[in-house]
Amino acid sequence: MPDFQSLYAQLFEKLGEIVDIRHTLALMQWDQEVCMPQKGAFARGLQLATLAGLEHRLFTDAEMRSLIDTLRGHTEALSPEQAALVRETAHDLDRGIKIPESLVRLFAEAQSRAYEEWVEARRTSDFRRFQPHLKTMVDLSREKAEFLGYEESPYDALLDEYERGMTATKLRPIFDALAGRQSALVARIAESPYQPDVSWLDQAWNESAQLCFCEEVLRDMGYDFGAGRQDISVHPFTTTFDVQDVRITTRINPRDFLSALSSSIHEGGHALYEQGLPAAFRRTPLADAPSLGLHESQSRFWENIIGRSHPFFRRYLPRLRELFPGQLDEATSTDLYRAANRVAPSLIRVDADECTYNLHVILRFEIETALIEGSIRAEHVPELWNAKMKVYLGVDVPDDAHGCLQDIHWAHGSFGYFPTYALGNLYSAQLTEQARKDIPDFWNTVEKGSFSELLLWLREHVHRHGRMKNSAEIIQDATGSPPSPEPFLRYLEEKYAVLYPAQPQSV
Numbered sequence: 001m002p003d004f005q006s007l008y009a010q011l012f013e014k015l016g017e018i019v020d021i022r023h024t025l026a027l028m029q030w031d032q033e034v035c036m037p038q039k040g041a042f043a044r045g046l047q048l049a050t051l052a053g054l055e056h057r058l059f060t061d062a063e064m065r066s067l068i069d070t071l072r073g074h075t076e077a078l079s080p081e082q083a084a085l086v087r088e089t090a091h092d093l094d095r096g097i098k099i100p101e102s103l104v105r106l107f108a109e110a111q112s113r114a115y116e117e118w119v120e121a122r123r124t125s126d127f128r129r130f131q132p133h134l135k136t137m138v139d140l141s142r143e144k145a146e147f148l149g150y151e152e153s154p155y156d157a158l159l160d161e162y163e164r165g166m167t168a169t170k171l172r173p174i175f176d177a178l179a180g181r182q183s184a185l186v187a188r189i190a191e192s193p194y195q196p197d198v199s200w201l202d203q204a205w206n207e208s209a210q211l212c213f214c215e216e217v218l219r220d221m222g223y224d225f226g227a228g229r230q231d232i233s234v235h236p237f238t239t240t241f242d243v244q245d246v247r248i249t250t251r252i253n254p255r256d257f258l259s260a261l262s263s264s265i266h267e268g269g270h271a272l273y274e275q276g277l278p279a280a281f282r283r284t285p286l287a288d289a290p291s292l293g294l295h296e297s298q299s300r301f302w303e304n305i306i307g308r309s310h311p312f313f314r315r316y317l318p319r320l321r322e323l324f325p326g327q328l329d330e331a332t333s334t335d336l337y338r339a340a341n342r343v344a345p346s347l348i349r350v351d352a353d354e355c356t357y358n359l360h361v362i363l364r365f366e367i368e369t370a371l372i373e374g375s376i377r378a379e380h381v382p383e384l385w386n387a388k389m390k391v392y393l394g395v396d397v398p399d400d401a402h403g404c405l406q407d408i409h410w411a412h413g414s415f416g417y418f419p420t421y422a423l424g425n426l427y428s429a430q431l432t433e434q435a436r437k438d439i440p441d442f443w444n445t446v447e448k449g450s451f452s453e454l455l456l457w458l459r460e461h462v463h464r465h466g467r468m469k470n471s472a473e474i475i476q477d478a479t480g481s482p483p484s485p486e487p488f489l490r491y492l493e494e495k496y497a498v499l500y501p502a503q504p505q506s507v
Helices: 004-034 038-059 062-071 080-096 101-124 127-148 154-159 168-191 207-221 257-275 292-306 310-323 333-340 354-373 378-393 419-438 442-447 452-461 471-479 486-499
Strands: 230-232 238-242 245-250
Touching: 004 038, 004 062, 004 080, 004 101, 004 238, 004 245, 038 080, 038 101, 062 080, 101 127, 127 154, 127 354, 127 378, 154 168, 154 354, 168 354, 168 419, 168 486, 207 230, 207 245, 207 257, 207 310, 238 257, 245 257, 257 292, 257 333, 257 452, 292 419, 292 452, 292 471, 310 333, 310 442, 354 378, 354 419, 354 486, 419 452, 419 471, 419 486, 442 452, 452 471
Parallel strands: 230 245
Antiparallel strands: 238 245
């Protein structure tokens, strides 16, 4: 009889080396997006390809396959945590061995080059510059999907990487329901006689003061700057090298301080999840969320439910007046609350209000499924994008920078990622309903700027599990119900009925 604990120890050690390489890759990508000199792009693409190939080779080698084949047949000899680690590693390995190392290398190098061209294409609003790189990322992603296999759509093979078990067929009725209810809500809001005046927001907001305020809010949320940092990037993101090294970025709009605030809080929500993963899971696949939808639930919880609440602005208005002398003397917390929750169809997804945000996601889902399924080509994207923006949001797209070049995801080859934003909205609202039952003074804690009880609730019900459970199990166990869009739709309809009533009323 094999010594299963000894075999598990070998697996644990081997996984640690592999995760170290993955985190090194993440560090190089972080550097590329934050501080790498522009001329380093060519070499960085080669370096990323080399490391990605090495990681893939180590993860899928004969020794790893042998260890997993033996251990997954004898999980009764392991602890629950050990068995979960074997299960999750086996899942990743089953996917990994289907993809040749040559494709992994090609993908990493193409991804690096596509990113650099996307930055310049976005800056100059020139889709034609990015178009060949988009085509390459689509072609490589379709090739990857063929290696992974699928039953209905090649898109499903890619989506499964971000939201396991989800398919385009399952998503469409969810998105249809969201689009119908949210479009009706937006129409009612447009007819409300109370439309907030936010013209006062359009003024010059000191960029250093914006960063200072964002960092103060992050500290209040519980983000540990001893185990992280915040920088500036073209597109805000969170990256993790360890549970005690989780870094975020934001971007500054000098004419709208709420933009940086929402970006920082959003990424801070992701980072709190990563910093809250058990230290015992370090250097293993368990030190991760079971899906990006659940990960997004944490960023959307902090960004929208907390960071766009009235108690939040009652708390922070005095500090904002100190940081921006003379600019908010006449503003009330209600003014800030209404400005942060103004509903108006917009061009940019990350600046979209809660009522229209999912429409941005649905638009991207429809385009990227068509790209991966081959019903459209890369050159069709701008025209299709602009047409769908008119249909879903009623806006005219002035240029590609404000249209199909605004997001980084396709440059990364992250097809299947966008739907997780919408799923994160659903999960966040369902978790919030339960948290408000469990924490009777929920909103008082927000108004005091004392978020520790909220964070502890999330640590207990979400963060501590890592990949020990799947997303549906975590939502079910935390709330007593399976995942559903109804809590999110209730949240929107109740909140915005007060913000945009048929007749003006106090908020």
